[in-house]
């Protein structure tokens with residue numbers, strides 16, 4: 001079947017199998033390997049992408065369900081000049097990753113939170129990031145990075 005949607009700001013049309021997940025299509029057909037697949041059961045958050053601005057697990061969403069929608073992966077988060085998003089910069093500044101496998105999903109989940117409101121408390125961040133696991137970093141540098149990015153994003157408004 002054919003689907004049309006917006007992918008990282010660009011109109012995109014793809015021929016897909018009806019049974020393919022969004023994660024499979026983004027990685028396999030679009031070569032967007034920032035979408036990581038781990039548990040394949042909507043538990044770890046590594047495959048998080050944004051659909052119409054909201055975080056979803058691409059491992060369990062069938063690709064045809066994004067027809068007509070806006071999909072953002074980590075490859076579409078920096079601005080067009082290549083300048084990193086405040087969250088990407090904050091993750092670097094705070095060493096908020098180790099192997100980095102779960103980082104794209106973390107950044108996209110955090111982006112959804114801060115796009116809605118950058119006026120967030122640590123409790124808001126912890127509650128929102130509940131569905132994103134990381135095996136090696138520890139969560140404190142991640143929370144610190146999201147708080148730094150929130151301050152930066154508030155300053156831009």
Ligand code: FES
Pocket residue numbers: 036037038039040041042043044045046047048057058059060
């Ligand atoms: S791979 Fe999708 S939630 Fe774990």
